Amino acid sequence: MNALPARTMRGLVLPLALLVAWQVWGMATTNPRTPTPTRIVRAAVELVESGDLPLSIATSLGRVFAGFAAAALIAIPLGLAMGASRPVERNVDPVIESFRPIAAIAILPLAILWLGTGTPAAVLIVAYAAFFPIVINAIAGAKRINPTLLRAAATMGLSRFAIMRTVVVPSALPAIGVGLRIGMGVAWTAIVAAELAVGAKAGGGGTGGIGSMMFIFYAYSIELNRIVVCMIAVGLVALVLDRALRAAMRWLMPWSAS
Amino acid sequence: MSAAKLRLRHVGKRFGADAAKQTVAVDDFTLDVAPGEFLVIVGPSGCGKTTILNVLAGLEPPTAGEAFIDQRPISGPGPERGVMFQDYALFPWQTVSGNVEFGLRHGPAGDGLDTSARNARVRATIDLVGLQGSEHKYPHQLSGGMRQRVALARLIANEPQVLLMDEPLAALDAQTRLILQDELLRIWGQDRSAAQRRTVVFITHAIDEAVFLADRVAVMTAHPGRLKALIDVALPRPRNDATRADPQFQALCQHIWSLIRDEAYRATVA
Numbered sequence: 001m002n003a004l005p006a007r008t009m010r011g012l013v014l015p016l017a018l019l020v021a022w023q024v025w026g027m028a029t030t031n032p033r034t035p036t037p038t039r040i041v042r043a044a045v046e047l048v049e050s051g052d053l054p055l056s057i058a059t060s061l062g063r064v065f066a067g068f069a070a071a072a073l074i075a076i077p078l079g080l081a082m083g084a085s086r087p088v089e090r091n092v093d094p095v096i097e098s099f100r101p102i103a104a105i106a107i108l109p110l111a112i113l114w115l116g117t118g119t120p121a122a123v124l125i126v127a128y129a130a131f132f133p134i135v136i137n138a139i140a141g142a143k144r145i146n147p148t149l150l151r152a153a154a155t156m157g158l159s160r161f162a163i164m165r166t167v168v169v170p171s172a173l174p175a176i177g178v179g180l181r182i183g184m185g186v187a188w189t190a191i192v193a194a195e196l197a198v199g200a201k202a203g204g205g206g207t208g209g210i211g212s213m214m215f216i217f218y219a220y221s222i223e224l225n226r227i228v229v230c231m232i233a234v235g236l237v238a239l240v241l242d243r244a245l246r247a248a249m250r251w252l253m254p255w256s257a258s
Numbered sequence: 259m260s261a262a263k264l265r266l267r268h269v270g271k272r273f274g275a276d277a278a279k280q281t282v283a284v285d286d287f288t289l290d291v292a293p294g295e296f297l298v299i300v301g302p303s304g305c306g307k308t309t310i311l312n313v314l315a316g317l318e319p320p321t322a323g324e325a326f327i328d329q330r331p332i333s334g335p336g337p338e339r340g341v342m343f344q345d346y347a348l349f350p351w352q353t354v355s356g357n358v359e360f361g362l363r364h365g366p367a368g369d370g371l372d373t374s375a376r377n378a379r380v381r382a383t384i385d386l387v388g389l390q391g392s393e394h395k396y397p398h399q400l401s402g403g404m405r406q407r408v409a410l411a412r413l414i415a416n417e418p419q420v421l422l423m424d425e426p427l428a429a430l431d432a433q434t435r436l437i438l439q440d441e442l443l444r445i446w447g448q449d450r451s452a453a454q455r456r457t458v459v460f461i462t463h464a465i466d467e468a469v470f471l472a473d474r475v476a477v478m479t480a481h482p483g484r485l486k487a488l489i490d491v492a493l494p495r496p497r498n499d500a501t502r503a504d505p506q507f508q509a510l511c512q513h514i515w516s517l518i519r520d521e522a523y524r525a526t527v528a
Contacts, residue, residue, distance in 0.1 A: 151317055152347040156361035156416060157337030166364045170351040255351045255396040 035224045043225035052213065053229070057237060059208040060191050063119055067126025068187045075131050076176060079138020084168055089139070096135060104129035104190045108197050117198045122191060122209065129190035130183035137179025141172030174256055177249040184245055188238050210234060261329065262290035263457045264314060264420065270322030271309045282482035283309045287323070289476060289485060294455035296446065298472035300462055300514065302522050306483025307461045311424050314459060315341045327420065337367045340418030344425045346405045348397040348412070355393040358383055358411045367416035383415040386445060403434040414445065423460045427467065439470055440498065448495045469510045470497060477517050480525070487517055
């Protein structure tokens with residue numbers, strides 16, 4: 001009962017000291033826009049109560065889930081096929097590797113010109129960003145299979161398709177899980193960046209999403225406290241997404257004790 | 259004597275594309291295995307024992323000669339030949355039950371079985387190898403001896419006609435090994451008549467294990483892997499601890515050791 005809380009308390013000393021120092025510094029400066037912890041909490045309460053922040057997060061999350069799902073649906077089967085078959089890998093790998101250095105945000109100009117400044121462009125950016133970590137980990141997963149397991153299944157008379165389904169996919173699942181977690185992380189990063197940039201193009205028009213809300217606070221109403229609230233919200237959502245994916249992986253893979 | 263269940267005719271296996279640098283793993287290996295026979299192949303490491311087993315399993319084609327099952331050439335793996343691998347080869351994402359059920363559920367061994375018949379077979383097999391109470395554990399939660407029991411249960415649940423076993427007890431400690439040798443003979447059906455037994459080809463480097471289990475021992479030598487001698491083991495069945503104390507058992511072990519001793523010494527010096 002005693003040991004752990006005491007250690008937790010000691011761990012909180014530095015963060016609390018920094019918060020207090022920040023607050024004191026903010027109150028010492030006369031600029032009313034300067035963000036301080038108390039002003040940020042007040043701004044957070046306002047944004048939540050007005051419904052603006054929850055709605056923006058929901059909009060962004062909807063785009064992330066759509067783009068992420070599209071990326072996973074293409075990247076997982078493709079990665080498994082590449083990892084399991086040399087000819088497929090030899091053909092597809094150069095294509096993937098030549099696109100991979102192009103950052104998701106760098107395809108934004110084309111996305112906006114083709115799809116406009118709304119949801120479709122944002123979803124495309126997210127799908128593009130999430131695709132690479134998922135496909136690369138799926139390839140690695142399909143390659144790391146213990147060959148004796150494939151032989152064991154073959155000696156039991158399983159067809160190639162049955163082996164793919166019952167041996168290759170479960171063997172690759174831990175690696176696929178890692179890819180999905182990384183992919184979700186970059187998808188969420190990409191949506192904020194994409195919405196910020198789309199916000200600039202759309203002139204603050206109503207494309208919605210947390211990035212676009214940040215753009216309005218930056219370019220129009222100039223509210224630093226609200227921008228910081230958005231930054232914190234972005235971090236918290238990312239944390240929740242990762243924890244949820246980890247829990248889903250543990251539930252899907254009860255055999256991996258880690 | 260009835261026709262051979264398994265037949266190896268002048269089987270050879272070379273590795274490497276370049277003729278000058280080829281390694282000869284197995285050379286001119288000819289052997290018949292009778293139905294219901296327990297044949298053990300013994301020999302030093304590198305003598306090509308595993309290659310012979312893989313040829314019979316259909317996992318590796320020979321580079322010379324031919325292998326047959328029931329007079330038909332072996333061209334690939336088949337559910338009538340079950341294989342037990344040295345490193346267990348259990349599916350880590352399946353529980354004990356899931357592993358035992360695997361071939362019945364996903365392979366042709368379960369054709370014609372409905373769910374309740376399949377469950378009954380899995381249940382009976384788990385009881386047979388003494389794994390009651392561990393059905394829902396994953397392989398990583400089991401000891402080496404228990405994993406080997408799961409591998410054995412998975413093999414026999416499919417009811418293959420031929421059991422091909424590649425040093426299945428090699429990774430176990432000495433006591434567990436003796437226990438599983440007894441268990442293996444019980445499960446194979448040493449109390450039943452020869453006609454009701456399955457054909458077994460079992461690989462080991464342990465001479466006492468070979469003599470204890472086998473109807474016949476095929477002794478191999480290495481570089482290149484060749485069949486050196488075929489030795490009948492006329493010890494009565496059922497075999498048990500008394501068998502190990504039998505002077506005839508000791509004499510056979512000595513005899514086989516004398517056949518491979520020189521080479522084994524040379525291998526330790528080299």
